[in-house]
Structure formats: C-alpha cells, structure tokens
Amino acid sequence: MALSITLPTSGKVRNHWQSLYSILRELYGYDFNDYADASMTRRIVRYMELNKIRTSSELCDKLINKRMIIQDFVNDVTVNVTEMFRDPEFYISLQKNVIQSLNNLPYIRIWHPGCSSGEEVYSMAILLYENGMLENSMLYGTDINTEVLSKARKGIYPLRNMKEYTSNYIKTDAKYSFAEYYTASYDAAILRAFLKRRTVFSKHDLVTGVVPDEFNLIVCRNVLIYFNRDLQERVFKLFCDSLYLGGFLALGPRETLLLSDVNRRFELVDKKENIYKKIK
Numbered sequence: 519m520a521l522s523i524t525l526p527t528s529g530k531v532r533n534h535w536q537s538l539y540s541i542l543r544e545l546y547g548y549d550f551n552d553y554a555d556a557s558m559t560r561r562i563v564r565y566m567e568l569n570k571i572r573t574s575s576e577l578c579d580k581l582i583n584k585r586m587i588i589q590d591f592v593n594d595v596t597v598n599v600t601e602m603f604r605d606p607e608f609y610i611s612l613q614k615n616v617i618q619s620l621n622n623l624p625y626i627r628i629w630h631p632g633c634s635s636g637e638e639v640y641s642m643a644i645l646l647y648e649n650g651m652l653e654n655s656m657l658y659g660t661d662i663n664t665e666v667l668s669k670a671r672k673g674i675y676p677l678r679n680m681k682e683y684t685s686n687y688i689k690t691d692a693k694y695s696f697a698e699y700y701t702a703s704y705d706a707a708i709l710r711a712f713l714k715r716r717t718v719f720s721k722h723d724l725v726t727g728v729v730p731d732e733f734n735l736i737v738c739r740n741v742l743i744y745f746n747r748d749l750q751e752r753v754f755k756l757f758c759d760s761l762y763l764g765g766f767l768a769l770g771p772r773e774t775l776l777l778s779d780v781n782r783r784f785e786l787v788d789k790k791e792n793i794y795k796k797i798k
C-alpha cells in the first residue's frame with residue numbers, strides 16, 4: 519500500500535512525528551523523542567503499512583481512541599531480536615576479563631537493561647553456573663516492553679531456536695552440553711528451573727534516567743544503537759551512577775563509550791567487545 523505521507527529529509531523527520539511522540543508520552547508514558555530518527559521512522563512507517571494506516575494523523579487518532587493498540591505499536595517500534603549466546607566472542611571475553619574478578623565477591627548483582635525476552639540473561643546465568651557463581655548472584659533483566667518481559671519470566675523458547683543457540687554456545691569454548699539446560703516439550707524448549715531462580719524481570723525505561731540500584735556488572739548490548747547521541751550520553755551517565763566502583767560495563771561490539779564524557783571514569787578492558795571497568 520502506498521502511504522500518503524511524504525517524509526521530510528533527515529533533520530526534519532523528528533518534527534514530522536512530534537504529535538505522535540507527544541501522544542505516546544502523555545497518554546502512555548513512552549518517550550521516543552530521543553531515539554535515532556532514521557530507525558524510528560522506518561519502524562513507524564512499517565507499522566502503518568502493516569495496519570493500513572495512511573497518515574500520521576490517522577495513526578495519532580487511533581492511538582487516542584483505540585487504546586488497546588498501544589502494545590502492538592510498542593512491539594513493532596522496539597526491536598526485540600535477541601539470541602542465547604549472541605556474539606559468542608563476547609562471552610569468551612566476559613569469561614576471561616570479568617568473571618574471574620567478580621568471583622572474589624560474596625554477592626554479585628548484574629543488570630541487563632533492554633533484555634528483551636531474556637535469552638541474554640539466561641546465557642549469563644549459564645556462564646555463572648559453570649563458574650560455580652550462580653547461587654551468590656542476582657540477575658536483573660529490564661525492558662520497556664512488557665510483552666517481551668513476560669516471555670522472559672517464563673523462560674520458554676521455540677525448540678527450533680535451540681540449534682542456533684547450541685551452535686553459539688559451542689563457539690564460546692563451552693565444556694558442557696547445551697541440551698542439559700532445557701527440556702523439550704512438543705515445539706518448546708523449557709529452561710531448567712535452577713537457571714530462573716536467580717533472575718528478576720521488571721519494567722524499566724532507560725529514558726527516565728532512574729537508577730534502579732547498584733550493580734557489579736551492567737550488560738547493555740544492541741539497545742543504544744536505537745538512541746540519538748544525547749540520549750546515549752544520558753544513559754552512559756546512568757550506567758556510571760548505577761555501578762559500584764570496580765564494576766564492569768559491557769556494551770558488546772556495536773556500541774562504544776569512547777566518545778562519552780564518562781569515559782574518563784572507566785578503564786578499557788576489551789576494545790573489540792567494548793567492556794569497561796569503573797575506576798573512579
């Protein structure tokens with residue numbers, strides 16, 4: 519379907535969605551103002567095409583008058599793609615550079631902001647378990663999307679995904695069998711209960727700037743790429759405030775702290791995987 523909206527060229531794109539962003543913020547508490555313009559526009563237009571909505575004002579009317587569509591809208595504009603042991607080299611680096619330092623602590627608190635449906639959190643639980651550290655750890659997964667969070671709490675994933683997750687796991691130089699961590703039931707893989715016991719999943723919006731607590735490790739991968747520079751900077755400050763001194767920030771291969779003001783408070787631990795240690 520051809521949409522009747524004519525999108526302005528970059529720079530003015532944000533103005534185009536101004537009314538939409540106001541409705542989302544004022545009626546529903548979602549603030550997308552400082553998300554990267556290009557990817558937001560792509561996602562919104564895709565939602566409009568799928569739902570045969572022709573103009574941005576028609577979309578605004580729908581969001582005002584049909585409140586139940588908000589969850590669908592949020593599902594479509596937030597990118598929730600994730601995997602277990604995504605980017606296996608990242609886990610090799612965590613094992614080498616982070617896990618051993620955390621092993622000296624009596625209690626370990628780990629935060630995964632933007633955890634989506636939880637696969638990254640459970641991968642971390644497996645890593646901790648294999649190092650004998652799961653029982654004295656607590657893993658907090660947060661996201662703005664409540665639908666993915668309920669999937670995360672269940673820890674049940676499509677069985678067809680296990681082939682890829684097993685292959686990722688093997689690439690982390692794993693010593694065990696990935697099949698030990700789930701039971702298959704029809705077309706579902708149910709993660710073993712001991713992996714879930716040390717996890718808590720709750721709604722948290724990085725835009726609000728609220729520090730949820732203090733942590734020894736924050737893992738935030740494939741989330742900041744959707745934010746503009748201003749918001750990225752605010753979130754880096756939030757991460758810095760949420761880490762204990764000596765704590766680690768792990769951003770993965772796609773995001774860097776190097777251009778941030780808070781960079782001076784961190785020491786680089788792994789350049790490729792963007793892992794940092796808070797030193798002041």
Ligand SMILES: C[S@@+](CC[C@H](N)C(=O)[O-])C[C@H]1O[C@@H](n2cnc3c(N)ncnc32)[C@H](O)[C@@H]1O
Nearest residue numbers: 596597600632634661662663723724725739740
């Ligand atoms: C691509 S997923 C990343 C999942 C996982 N970290 C990974 O790398 O596999 C991005 C997640 O960020 C979440 N997200 C987007 N904006 C957010 C915000 N303001 N606060 C918290 N989470 C957010 C989305 O809902 C989505 O689940």
